[in-house]
């Protein structure tokens with residue numbers, strides 16, 4: 525119960541003050557990713573450094589608390605990781621959300637664990653994974 529409250533605080537904090545968020549004009553050239561079931565949308569930009577680590581990751585997210593918080597938490601957990609590691613984290617997160625892996629595995633990924641409760645609400649899984657699908661696409665683009 526106390527853990528649930530803590531996680532709710534983390535999610536609300538990231539929803540109210542999303543990290544690495546920018547005005548939509550700054551990401552005008554980036555594709556819009558949408559979750560029509562809930563009305564969530566996001567643009568994302570990933571810039572890799574010469575050594576293949578994530579140098580910048582910026583987003584503009586609109587929608588429910590879960591979708592915005594997930595994008596915000598994602599930008600924090602990926603900064604400084606390599607593109608390959610980022611892909612591994614994204615796939616782990618998506619599998620955990622879908623219930624294919626134990627969501628407790630997210631506890632190794634810091635505040636991202638705050639989203640593990642989403643697995644109890646199947647309709648919200650797409651809210652939580654929107655940013656991560658966008659990330660996988662953006663990484664492919666960045667490596668091109």
Ligand code: ZN
Pocket residue numbers: 559562563564587588589590591650651
């Ligand atoms: Zn949503």
